[in-house]
Amino acid sequence: MKSEITISELAKLMNVSVHQIRYFEEKGVLLPAYLDNNQYRMYSMDQVYQLAHILLLRKLGVPVQSIKECMTSYSADQYGQLLNRSLREINTELLRLQELQHFITKVLHEQKNFQSHTNPYQIKWRDTTYLARWLEMDSQTKLSAKLLAERAKSVPNLFESDIHYIEDGSSTITLYTETEAPGDFSLPSGKYLSTQRLINEDDELEQVIEQFYAYAAAQSYVIQEPLILIERSYLSLFSQSQLHYELQALIEPHTNSERGNGT
DNA sequence: CTTCTCACA
């Protein structure tokens, strides 16, 4: 009874395809123990261990080409460096996935929040928000792809963020993205009147704005400038060709808690 | 069952 195994037995044992084993051979990283009389490749324990090592290095992202050099001439120290390097890569990948996870959770949460309200008007508390200027445009101008390409500075994951449209007194509309540190502009903390809508046409927006002011007046809310329009393109995922907007305006600024009247 | 080659993502 031979102690060696055929390629399909090795493939099954190591959970890889027969093809892949032959591919490794073609690249010179895994040679069979010997060829049987019928030209079948035969493998022994040595090859089992070798294949295990190859698969490990592949998992670490080492190209098959370089695995040959690894296995023939690497010192323990060089393997240490290799492992350290892939550990760093895995950490950044982990970070990327966590950010994605965070974003997905946020989308689901906001979508649920949006659908759950029957009353389109809400009062919301907002903490101080820092905004970074992204694009300035005339209020008459329509936002176009051309305009974005020419004027806007690129922002990674732009359409995963909340874009704030703010009209600052004049006829200029400035588009901002949120930022961690104090930026070009900040929104004070306080209570905001808010309404969220799905919009088909641009002119619908003007009606919604009029309704917003009318509602505020009817409820005796004193609206403070500026009116904030927030576009959340990622929420438009859920509705074909409709854009998700939220209108906000400060109605009750946060008053600094009085200092205790000490001494 | 294996082998090899070729086209294809």
Add this chain to the structure above:
DNA sequence: TGTGAGTA
């Protein structure tokens, strides 16, 4: 960096 089809 592999996979799938077809062949002998």
